[in-house]
Amino acid sequence: MNGMADTRPESTLAALDGRMRTIFREIVEAYLRSGEPVGSRTLSQTGNLSLSPASIRNTMSDLAQMGLLTAPHSSAGRMPTHAGLRLFVDGLLQVGQLTEDERKAIEGKVTRSGRTQQDLLSEASSLLSGLAGGAGLVVTPKREAPLRHVEFVPLSPQEVLAVLVFEDGTVENRLMRAPDGMPPVTLIEAGNYLSARLKGRSLAEARKAIEAEIAQRRSQLDSAAEDLVKQGLADWSGGSAERALIVRGQARLLESVDAAGDLERIRLLFEDIERKEELITLLDKARDGDGVRLFIGAENPLFSLSGSSVIVAPYMNSDQEIIGALGVIGPTRLNYARVIPLVDYTARVVGQILDGTRS
Template identity: 55%
Template sequence: MSLSRLSIVMPISSSSPSSLEARLAADLNERSREIFRQIVETYLVTGEPVGSRNLARVLTHPLSPASIRNVMADLEAAGLVFAPHTSAGRLPTETGLRFFVDAMMEIGDVTTEERAHIEAQMRAAASGHTLETALAEASTLLSGVSRGAGVVVTSKSNAALKHIEFVRLDPARALVVLVSEDGSVENRLLDLPVGLPAGALVEAGNFLNARIQGRTLGDLRQDIQRRRAEMEKELDGLTAKLVEAGLATTVGPVESRQLIVRGQANLLDDLKATEDLERIRLLFADLETQTDVIDLLSRAEGGEGVRIFIGSENKLFSLSGSSMIAAPFRDGNQKIVGVVGVIGPTRLNYARIVPMVDYTAKVVSRILERGR
């Protein structure tokens, strides 16, 4: 994978202000930046602190260990590095990682072979299968190129609808059956209005099916709201309420979001110490709290390009000290409809994973645009 210093094609927006990065970039001289870079890059590869003697062997401009220790002390005073033990070398702080990612990291590009592999795997997963299968493959792909878990969040209402049916279960309840054009089927329970006519379920289904025409649930709901007067003229009051209740049941803010996670086992690889195992245990607990993960991933829908969240910048990862790299994908109308990403330790290979996440999001968008 080739590297190009700060020639980042896709915009990378952080979740923290840039004033600190601007000040640090101005304050650090070339020698300090090189030493800091070596500390961070060693940490990203090994997870281990690096000391002055080891740094002296790899620096471009030779310096004595004593001079390097002085620079490391300055970096520590600036909040960029810390010593995990009294006699240990230095590790980057979360502030240091954020500064490195935003101001110093050399982003690679996705090779021709990697692009072909991603596209082939995604096309194979999407062909003849549901959208969820394709998104699960995207999550699996991303887990394979990282030391983390691949994650996808999308709206269950993104798929265009093919058919809606109301099935009575008992006098007070019915099942709303939603069949999407991608082949997925969703069933939801619905409380029925008291005194509903016997043929109201069929009538409500016919009314909605006549207006689906490839619309998503969200689009259909908006259309019905705009044409409320027309609906009330065509249907009796209780049947009209049934139509609105059926749509409202399927597009609630929590129920409409879907989380797909693959590759959690990767997080158990390359554990260095007991505290690493505890960190992974906390991260697993975070991933099980799906609502919080969905909320965090949804924040990546707020802008263009890749978003990077590091450690305690987000309360979800404040205990596990984890990071997330995520990028939004779009449907055929260029509307952002979901996010793909990677969650893992703060020493993720950002330079490699950022372009992979970005490209995978673009492939998912193209699949949605072309209807697979």
């Protein structure tokens, strides 16, 4: 297709006649079940098509010319391109409905996950991984709970671990760069200073007052301790640094590996998952829509090499304010019809529990 072609899904779908739609749907559904390219002979033997292999091959060739199918090898069958998967999801996919038993299972597992928000969100990530066959992803809400204690632990001459203990029992560890030549007593001094001024207050509430005290030379800290405190406040209060990315079930991604090419894609996917800040930014795009969002392969630069898919939905409080996002990441052959409603319902349950509207 040239750059002036109309590539919108509705336009491409309208260009498909009845035979093309049927064959295209059969190929995509077979590919999503098996992960393997689909050949014309296989399609002719399924019983769903009263066409010869030659007729099917001609139609498959037409679909390939439209950019919807590709052949990984010259002698292999066809499989959907990322554009083909997008067309299928937007125009032909029949999203399934969760059964009452499935809904109760989701509610039960998340509700019984433990007392803390971290327990709940970790269980939601593990649940999504187990049900969807990919890795579960959850971006935690911005940290608004008051702090109880701050401590700095030396790891090396260049690194310090900041341990933040919140009033709700949650503990967060943040890796920081250590100011040059900082003695252990300075870490204790900085930790005691922050603990005294942050106790019972959130980072957002206390940050301006602490920064003003340091700027006016009223902190009684030495310069190294001041640098550490200022670095901590800046790192902990800026953008996605206030949130964590919980990933569960990465090992499940290896279960579908059946070829060297698949193994390489999964390795690249693992690298994508390690880029947590970028994944948090991607999941934040769920805020742009009201429901489930789907990113397929090269639609997002983060997955340009691994060719992965992410299905994500926001979770909200009772005021319909988005407080976080969760989803599933995996190969493009995810079972979209099943995973989309799973992600959607789990997001609703998590939002209700965090907001206290579901017991």
